[in-house]
Amino acid sequence: MTSKPSLAGRQILLVEDEFMIAMDIEAELVEAGAQVVCAGRLEEAEKLAQTVSCHAAILDLDLHGKTSFPVADRLEERGIPFLFHTGHGVRENLKTRYPHTLVCNKPCDISDLVRSLGELVPAS
Incomplete structure (x- = not known):
């Protein structure tokens, strides 16, 4: 079993329009020590x-x-x-447009999602 990343002291922006999914992800992030800022609409997320x-x-x-x-x-x-974190995007298309990002296709285990995010977060 892979351990959870420590996101202590890290602030994470979570952009998710499905309330229940957002709540589950936020809970997992908080358990890993992160502070979470959430947005469910494009305009709010852009700001x-x-x-x-x-x-x-x-x-x-x-x-x-x-x-x-x-x-x-x-x-x-x-x-x-x-x-x-998407059920709509084609991984290859997203990786072409954003080569340095990761793509986690829905549905995925939220613990795996948070571990993937941990790979991106700069060490403290």
Whole structure:
């Protein structure tokens, strides 16, 4: 069994439009020691991607029929690592557009998702 990453002192932006999924991911992140800032709509997520001080992000690709690409673009401009947690994106297409990101296809084990995020978060 792989141990959970320590995300103590790390702030994570979570962009997810499905409330129950967001709650489950947030709980797992908090258990790993992270502070979580959540957004469920594209407009809110875009604003946070420009302003919030975070160490990494988890992005759902489809937010109520809109892609989270503008959020990913802002995070990339700011040098903030992120991963996509999506049931809609094609891994190869996402990796072509964002070569330095990870893609976790839904459904996936939330512990695995958090471990993947831990690979992206800079060491303290």
